[in-house]
Amino acid sequence: MSERFDALIIGAGMSGMAASIRLAMYGQKVVVLERHLIPGGLNSYYQRGKRSFDVGLHALTNFVEKGQKGPLTKLMKQLRIPYEAFDLIPQKRSLIHFPSQKLGFTNEFEYFRSEVHQAFPNDTENFDRLIEKIRSFNETALTNEYLSAKLVVKQFIRDELLVEMIFAPLLIYGSAWENDMDFSQFVIMFKALYFEGFSRPRGGVRTIIDLLMKKMEEVGVDLRFKTGVAAIITGEGRVRGVETDKGDILECAKIYSSAGFGETLKMMTDEPSTQPRVGALSFTESLFCLDKKVRSTGFEDTIVFYNDSDKYHYQASAELYDPRSAVICVPNNYSQDDAQEEMVRVTYIANFAKWNELPRPQYKIEKEKMGQAAWNLVNQVVPNLNANILFQDLFTPTTVKKYTGHEGGAVYGSPDKTRSGQTGIEGLYIIGTDQGFLGIVGAMLSGISIANLYGLVGGDA
Amino acid sequence: MQAEQVRQVVLDIIADVSMEDDLSNIKDEVALRDQLDLDSMDFLDIVMELKKRHKVEVPQEDYPRLASLSSCVEYLTPKMMQ
Ligand SMILES: Cc1cc2nc3c(=O)[nH]c(=O)nc-3n(C[C@H](O)[C@H](O)[C@H](O)COP(=O)(O)OP(=O)(O)OC[C@H]3O[C@@H](n4cnc5c(N)ncnc54)[C@H](O)[C@@H]3O)c2cc1C
Numbered sequence: 001m002s003e004r005f006d007a008l009i010i011g012a013g014m015s016g017m018a019a020s021i022r023l024a025m026y027g028q029k030v031v032v033l034e035r036h037l038i039p040g041g042l043n044s045y046y047q048r049g050k051r052s053f054d055v056g057l058h059a060l061t062n063f064v065e066k067g068q069k070g071p072l073t074k075l076m077k078q079l080r081i082p083y084e085a086f087d088l089i090p091q092k093r094s095l096i097h098f099p100s101q102k103l104g105f106t107n108e109f110e111y112f113r114s115e116v117h118q119a120f121p122n123d124t125e126n127f128d129r130l131i132e133k134i135r136s137f138n139e140t141a142l143t144n145e146y147l148s149a150k151l152v153v154k155q156f157i158r159d160e161l162l163v164e165m166i167f168a169p170l171l172i173y174g175s176a177w178e179n180d181m182d183f184s185q186f187v188i189m190f191k192a193l194y195f196e197g198f199s200r201p202r203g204g205v206r207t208i209i210d211l212l213m214k215k216m217e218e219v220g221v222d223l224r225f226k227t228g229v230a231a232i233i234t235g236e237g238r239v240r241g242v243e244t245d246k247g248d249i250l251e252c253a254k255i256y257s258s259a260g261f262g263e264t265l266k267m268m269t270d271e272p273s274t275q276p277r278v279g280a281l282s283f284t285e286s287l288f289c290l291d292k293k294v295r296s297t298g299f300e301d302t303i304v305f306y307n308d309s310d311k312y313h314y315q316a317s318a319e320l321y322d323p324r325s326a327v328i329c330v331p332n333n334y335s336q337d338d339a340q341e342e343m344v345r346v347t348y349i350a351n352f353a354k355w356n357e358l359p360r361p362q363y364k365i366e367k368e369k370m371g372q373a374a375w376n377l378v379n380q381v382v383p384n385l386n387a388n389i390l391f392q393d394l395f396t397p398t399t400v401k402k403y404t405g406h407e408g409g410a411v412y413g414s415p416d417k418t419r420s421g422q423t424g425i426e427g428l429y430i431i432g433t434d435q436g437f438l439g440i441v442g443a444m445l446s447g448i449s450i451a452n453l454y455g456l457v458g459g460d461a
Numbered sequence: 462m463q464a465e466q467v468r469q470v471v472l473d474i475i476a477d478v479s480m481e482d483d484l485s486n487i488k489d490e491v492a493l494r495d496q497l498d499l500d501s502m503d504f505l506d507i508v509m510e511l512k513k514r515h516k517v518e519v520p521q522e523d524y525p526r527l528a529s530l531s532s533c534v535e536y537l538t539p540k541m542m543q
Contacts, residue, residue: 026509026512026513027513051535073498074500074502076480077478077480077503078502080477080480082480083480095516404469407543448502452502452505456505456509457505457521
């Protein structure tokens with residue numbers, strides 16, 4: 001006889017872990033199946049020698065102080081994790097860095113507002129009206145229509161440069177569309193970055209993963225590593241169970257999948273009714289461990305959103321990577337810094353297919369070249385750094401695919417989301433990236449919202 | 462269960478759900494939403510906790526009856542008599 005569960009969750013990334021906690025907390029028999037050896041998905045960690053690295057943490061978005069309302073405190077409450085446990089260190093400042101203009105933002109929205117007012121005097125009132133619109137918009141309603149954010153914002157803001165500068169961080173931190181984003185997603189990201197801001201748990205992403213793992217154990221989630229799902233067994237329009245890579249059958253009433261929308265549908269034994277597109281946006285990341293603190297040169301910014309012209313190109317890279325823009329992150333440049341060594345990370349938009357087809361020796365050479373370009377950029381953005389590289393590590397879109405299973409190494413998944421989480425199959429729901437709430441906070445909220453809606457309230461209606 | 466005990470049951474649940482330690486100033490007649498940072502997700506949890514701890518079912522159409530502490534007590538006391 002095969003095992004039977006109330007809820008089966010595919011993936012132990014941020015969304016899967018959060019969903020599992022909600023369901024098990026209220027007595028459901030929950031199993032989480034994860035193909036890899038460790039939890040975290042795209043937001044995991046790894047060890048190289050004595051050094052420990054986060055895969056995907058530049059910053060935790062949505063920073064609020066204890067006791068303040070916001071997505072971050074909402075998810076902490078839902079998971080019953082106290083605020084202090086995250087041990088958050090707020091950022092000092094981040095910078096949108098275009099050649100003709102620069103805009104800083106901090107965890108106080110007023111700072112950003114005055115930066116915009118100063119740099120774009122002709123758009124001050126327009127900007128304030130846009131803020132009003134954003135403030136009053138209910139961005140998390142699962143029933144919102146998809147709408148071009150660029151179209152909406154251009155109804156308010158006249159100066160193209162300001163539009164480009166506002167969008168740059170929001171796109172690279174949370175859009176699966178090229179050069180635009182859904183308006184609800186725009187509002188989510190605007191609030192997450194500009195209203196609320198950045199922080200970082202003292203222990204990096206490990207802190208969050210450890211908290212989630214501890215909770216999962218407390219509420220009795222059955223978590224299985226090295227257990228990939230090979231097929232989702234459906235019949236008569238509803239879910240029956242799964243078959244694992246090893247050929248075991250597990251029966252279940254409901255499946256919550258963080259494997260991606262298209263990826264999940266393809267695993268079904270029945271013919272799916274839609275075929276979401278494969279996302280075009282992937283990244284490379286270069287990590288440098290340095291013998292000198294960036295701060296010692298007077299450079300105070302945590303994250304720099306760099307762009308080399310007045311137009312920001314957030315689109316599939318034609319080459320291995322697109323050197324025209326980058327995110328430069330100094331993950332220890334927060335208001336407190338306990339780290340011994342300095343670290344700088346540089347993210348480029350990259351082309352999965354081009355990296356994927358490189359033969360091994362060539363792949364290594366191209367990776368080195370990309371690392372060199374990234375290092376040159378760091379030295380351009382942080383003048384007089386004069387630091388030595390103690391260690392460096394580089395990853396490419398093929399690494400993203402390996403960690404997430406996302407086709408095309410698409411960091412933010414498919415451009416076709418399923419905001420309601422529904423798939424057309426009763427009992428099969430999408431959580432995380434392809435439900436559409438992106439990033440670390442987004443992924444956890446996605447898992448929570450979808451688990452609440454279909455697992456606890458029980459409404460397919 | 463008596464009204465006073467039901468009141469305590471609800472307070473305990475609200476304290477856990479909202480993760481607030483201090484509910485001593487709460488006013489029985491005023492809507493909970495207006496006094497505490499509670500949204501629809503939290504109200505779901507109040508309902509789920511009632512079920513988990515006390516086997517009381519609150520159907521969705523009755524959620525408005527959990528608006529204030531006194532309306533909770535009025536609504537739940539008969540249900541918790543059995
Ligand atoms: C370089 C980089 C930097 C980033 N920086 C930030 C940042 O600073 N701040 C931020 O908020 N976000 C950041 N992100 C984004 C963030 O990492 C993701 O949005 C988030 O982690 C997505 O979580 P998820 O649960 O939706 O999916 P995933 O993390 O993709 O989890 C899915 C899990 O499912 C597993 N899986 C897939 N298929 C199967 C299968 N068939 N069977 C079993 N298991 C399966 C995978 O192994 C994986 O563990 C960054 C991403 C990258 C790449």
